[in-house]
Amino acid sequence: MKLLHIDSSILGDNSVSRQISAAVVKVLRAEDPGLNVVYRDLGATPAPHQSGSLLAARGLDPAARTPTQASEVADADAILDEFLAADIVVIGVPMYNFGIPSQLKSWIDHIAVAGKTFRYSEAGVEGLAGDKRVILISSRGGFYGPESPAAGLEHQESYLRGFFGFIGIKDVEVVIAEGVNISADQKQAALQGAVAHASGLGRLLRAA
Template sequence: MTTLLQLNSSIFSSDGHSSQLADEFVTTWQTHNPAAQVISRDLAKDPLPHLDAARVSAFFTPPEARTPEQQAYIAESDALIDELKQAQAVVIGLPMYNFGIPSTLKAYFDQIARAGVTFRYTENGPEGLLSGKKAYIFATRGGLYAGTALDSQTTYIRNFLNFIGITDIEFVYAEGLNMGEATKGQSLANAQQRLAELAA
């Protein structure tokens, strides 16, 4: 069975433009994949704890030496990784906040970046262990940033996903959303057209 994992990271939850585009993509995708399973995470409604010393220590402690508290941290991370491993497609609703990604999405990434689990270091450098997946990123911005030095998101997201083995990535941008209703409407319409093409 094909599985899709959807991650919405807008602080406005389902009211965010990035969430709405991601939701529309998933709905359209499901019409073409009616037997597929969809796993959804709203990182605003159910935020994950940010990385701290205790969690990092748990990640690097051998299983037989972990305390009950450390094991609870590992179990939380393992559950997220298991969801991701199940998925053949990953959809991320990605708003831009102050030139970066939402902190809730960074917290998610920090939970799934586990040496020996989602990546490993070899004599030739790091190797991602989650290959064979397709990622769709729905990036919404108030201004115009794609292709400029101010777009830190695209490079970061691509580098992180590549690091864990996901190299087939599609970015769909809806920009200029705070630059007047005409610009906003056209940008969202263009993104909706593109998402319909990708979902098919």
């Protein structure tokens, strides 16, 4: 079984989402010692933004691409191939300005590929990536749950659930640490609660 572990926080070792995503992967490794884990750090090495050059290069015969175009296509294909090969995808995603980090959005742009992860037909859109489990590790400075006054500003989890649903993935688990910028005590409580949630994911996988 293959697991793709993605972190998107720019805060390095100070990142709450990174701490929790690492805990999740540790649990899943313990559950399946043979798990093949591939790690991509979008904070350290961002996925390149979509560009006119990349779109043009994809329309060319490979032999006609310049070295720069060939490199751009190869980088984009590597991102997509990693995702397609994974059985489980663990994504550390902090909330930045009510949404997801731009680095993660760029990654998503490389896996939202018609004919690979979705397709259009007379019946509408069909997702092609539905055989995966996605675990989202969400960290938020404030509170944005359904009962919160700020719920209408939550465009992080809702966007990701919508996107993965679009490409056919219905098995989405969310581990949330909220209010991490409210106080040191709240940050610690949120972190501990999320790690405790993560500790049960192995049992959930075994039961699935």
